[in-house]
Amino acid sequence: MNTYRITLLAGSSQTKTILSKQLKQLFGDILTVDAFAIDEELPSSLNSRTVIVSSMQAKKEIPAILLSGASVIVANRMPDHQHLDKLLAIPAETKALVVNDSYQSAQDTISTLTQLGITHIEYIPYQKGHPVPSGISLAISPGEMDSVPETVQDKIDIGVRLLDYSTIFEILYSLNMTDLAEMISQRYLRNLISLHQDLLLAEVTANKLRLHLQHVVDAVDDSVIAVSKDHTISVLNDGAKMLLNLEEEYSPVGKPLQEILQDDAVANFILHGEEENEFHTLNGIDVMIHRYVLETEGTCVATIKTVRQAIEIEQSARKELAQNGLVAKYTFEHIKGRHPLIQDVVKIAKKLAMSELPVLIQGATGTGKELFAHSIHTYSSRKNGPFLAVNCSALPETLLESELFGYEEGTFTGAQKGGRKGLFELANGGTIFLDEIGDISQSLQARLLRVLQEKEIRRTGGHKLIPIDTRVISATNNNLLEKVSHQEFRADLYYRLNVLSLQIPELKDRKSDIPLLIQHFIELSGRMVRVDPAAEKALLQYDWPGNIRELKNSIDYMLAVCDGRTIQLHDIPNRHLEKPAKKKTSKTNDIQLTVMDKEQYLFILQSINKANEEGEPASRRMIAEMSKTTRIPLTAQQVRHRLDFLEKSHYVTKGRGRAGTKITVEGLDFLNSLTDYMQ
Ligand SMILES: Nc1ncnc2c1ncn2[C@@H]1O[C@H](COP(=O)(O)OP(=O)(O)OP(=O)(O)O)[C@@H](O)[C@H]1O
Numbered sequence: 001m002n003t004y005r006i007t008l009l010a011g012s013s014q015t016k017t018i019l020s021k022q023l024k025q026l027f028g029d030i031l032t033v034d035a036f037a038i039d040e041e042l043p044s045s046l047n048s049r050t051v052i053v054s055s056m057q058a059k060k061e062i063p064a065i066l067l068s069g070a071s072v073i074v075a076n077r078m079p080d081h082q083h084l085d086k087l088l089a090i091p092a093e094t095k096a097l098v099v100n101d102s103y104q105s106a107q108d109t110i111s112t113l114t115q116l117g118i119t120h121i122e123y124i125p126y127q128k129g130h131p132v133p134s135g136i137s138l139a140i141s142p143g144e145m146d147s148v149p150e151t152v153q154d155k156i157d158i159g160v161r162l163l164d165y166s167t168i169f170e171i172l173y174s175l176n177m178t179d180l181a182e183m184i185s186q187r188y189l190r191n192l193i194s195l196h197q198d199l200l201l202a203e204v205t206a207n208k209l210r211l212h213l214q215h216v217v218d219a220v221d222d223s224v225i226a227v228s229k230d231h232t233i234s235v236l237n238d239g240a241k242m243l244l245n246l247e248e249e250y251s252p253v254g255k256p257l258q259e260i261l262q263d264d265a266v267a268n269f270i271l272h273g274e275e276e277n278e279f280h281t282l283n284g285i286d287v288m289i290h291r292y293v294l295e296t297e298g299t300c301v302a303t304i305k306t307v308r309q310a311i312e313i314e315q316s317a318r319k320e321l322a323q324n325g326l327v328a329k330y331t332f333e334h335i336k337g338r339h340p341l342i343q344d345v346v347k348i349a350k351k352l353a354m355s356e357l358p359v360l361i362q363g364a365t366g367t368g369k370e371l372f373a374h375s376i377h378t379y380s381s382r383k384n385g386p387f388l389a390v391n392c393s394a395l396p397e398t399l400l401e402s403e404l405f406g407y408e409e410g411t412f413t414g415a416q417k418g419g420r421k422g423l424f425e426l427a428n429g430g431t432i433f434l435d436e437i438g439d440i441s442q443s444l445q446a447r448l449l450r451v452l453q454e455k456e457i458r459r460t461g462g463h464k465l466i467p468i469d470t471r472v473i474s475a476t477n478n479n480l481l482e483k484v485s486h487q488e489f490r491a492d493l494y495y496r497l498n499v500l501s502l503q504i505p506e507l508k509d510r511k512s513d514i515p516l517l518i519q520h521f522i523e524l525s526g527r528m529v530r531v532d533p534a535a536e537k538a539l540l541q542y543d544w545p546g547n548i549r550e551l552k553n554s555i556d557y558m559l560a561v562c563d564g565r566t567i568q569l570h571d572i573p574n575r576h577l578e579k580p581a582k583k584k585t586s587k588t589n590d591i592q593l594t595v596m597d598k599e600q601y602l603f604i605l606q607s608i609n610k611a612n613e614e615g616e617p618a619s620r621r622m623i624a625e626m627s628k629t630t631r632i633p634l635t636a637q638q639v640r641h642r643l644d645f646l647e648k649s650h651y652v653t654k655g656r657g658r659a660g661t662k663i664t665v666e667g668l669d670f671l672n673s674l675t676d677y678m679q
Pocket residue numbers: 334335336337363364365366367368369370371372435476477520548549552
């Protein structure tokens with residue numbers, strides 16, 4: 001049993017617990033420590049001659065219970081170093097409110113923190129009842145969290161402050177034990193030294209990191225300049241030094257940007273620019289400056305390339321895309337056809353290209369859906385980005401899923417090391433074309449819907465969400481809406497994909513384009529071959545269920561079998577010569593028309609079709625004028641009657657002015673049947 005006793009009187013039970021623990025650690029083997037808190041019940045008298053009070057406030061509470069002649073030591077206190085590493089992680093120059101039980105003790109805490117070398121924070125002592133200065137979102141408090149104003153968002157508790165060494169020494173002195181000072185001070189310092197080691201280590205690590213980062217930015221090809229919130233330079237690499245003609249040994253870090261960069265326009269762009277990229281001339285060199293802001297710290301970062309570098313990068317990126325087959329091959333120039341039906345679709349597609357929204361292209365097999373998807377991409381602002389096409393019906397479900405979304409390493413046996421990017425990621429900044437979209441499984445439909453909604457993907461087996469900026473064009477030759485009604489295709493996905501829609505006409509509805517397409521495919525083959533009129537007529541009569549692809553394949557076949565100069569009737573594959581099941585003349589028979597009527601309608605429809613093909617408006621006056629040179633001249637009045645009938649029968653549409661009269665799909669059909677009839 002120790003013969004010496006000391007008493008601790010603390011302001012709160014929390015402080016009592018912490019300080020009595022500290023006293024017992026230091027003195028436990030040589031004296032007895034009694035501890036009381038003012039907010040608990042106090043004894044009627046204290047029986048030790050040395051009383052330590054935790055604050056001046058606590059001192060006021062005790063005169064009545066003190067032994068006479070007892071010495072009272074008012075403690076000097078310092079933060080507990082074990083909690084101080086929380087402060088080391090705070091970014092430099094952060095403003096922090098220091099909250100304690102009084103303004104004075106807040107100031108004391110600040111001065112101790114500063115003495116301990118924690119000087120990178122801007123401390124502001126808090127005075128109870130005073131408003132919190134603006135721009136402060138962090139409070140630091142030594143165990144007085146209840147006193148932190150509610151308006152401050154982030155709070156750091158650095159724990160109850162401990163007794164400092166001067167107090168420890170005073171205790172020894174009052175007990176006449178100064179001979180133990182060395183032993184006790186060693187115990188005391190052991191803890192403190194570890195804090196200094198932490199601080200030192202943190203500084204050494206920070207310096208090493210700074211140096212390492214400087215080497216990294218120096219190795220970058222671009223010039224890099226980073227500017228802090230106060231417009232002083234925080235990073236400037238070797239490339240930027242060269243560009244700005246600065247000495248190699250000179251360090252501009254900490255200097256105002258405007259002092260180093262005398263070009264006001266450039267400095268202004270780096271600090272306040274609204275665009276991401278701008279072209280400037282710096283010291284006589286044309287450069288492209290890319291700027292971005294690190295939001296968390298308000299730092300502006302500018303990377304500068306010479307224009308030559310920028311062009312080289314652009315060219316090599318395009319080359320790489322082309323080598324990987326990631327570029328669109330076709331433009332609207334490749335879409336042949338003068339028929340109003342195809343011309344109208346091209347016109348609409350050009351408008352859709354200007355938008356960023358998803359497009360759904362519908363049309364029968366071989367009508368040119370893929371050609372349109374390429375053309376929309378090359379006509380859009382994404383034309384320099386990648387274009388990736390995937391046929392959704394060509395791959396088994398799991399393979400298609402990993403193609404589209406990629407996977408993380410280790411997702412399945414044989415997965416590539418480091419994982420693999422999916423097509424959505426590869427098409428970033430460009431367009432992905434999902435052909436035969438109607439064939440994807442329900443689970444892929446759900447995943448695709450999420451991509452369209454969230455504009456981010458998660459690789460298979462991965463957790464990270466990767467933002468993507470990929471436009472989706474899809475195509476189908478199924479009736480998707482019918483699939484929706486049979487619940488084979490999700491309605492929500494259908495409406496997401498079909499924000500903009502394009503319907504490609506079938507070849508049988510624009511047969512007047514057949515001669516031109518035949519010519520086009522012959523030209524593509526590089527051969528000088530003509531088509532015999534009888535052969536052309538036969539090709540015009542066929543309905544081409546496989547559309548333009550079938551026509552192209554047939555031409556290739558005929559070119560291979562023909563005599564080398566002319567494609568003859570006997571070169572045409574047999575199936576193309578079979579008479580269509582439906583008699584073409586049926587339409588003309590349905591309506592009671594005289595031969596004269598039929599002849600006049602034929603002439604009128606031929607005139608309208610010719611004008612439409614040549615992009616000219618067809619008008620009543622023009623038709624009457626043209627008829628004058630024929631066997632059956634028509635008055636303007638007669639033409640009007642005939643046109644009224646044709647319009648009522650939906651064979652033509654009448655528009656005002658430039659739009660003029662246009663032949664419809666049904667009108668073309670009627671025209672074909674009239675031609676057949678006359679022959
Ligand atoms: N208007 C056109 N002018 C010239 N060539 C065309 C035209 N439309 C289609 N083609 C050609 O026809 C072939 C089939 O076109 P494409 O592959 O784009 O059709 P699709 O509708 O996507 O077919 P599928 O539904 O079978 O996927 C291609 O060789 C294409 O170049």
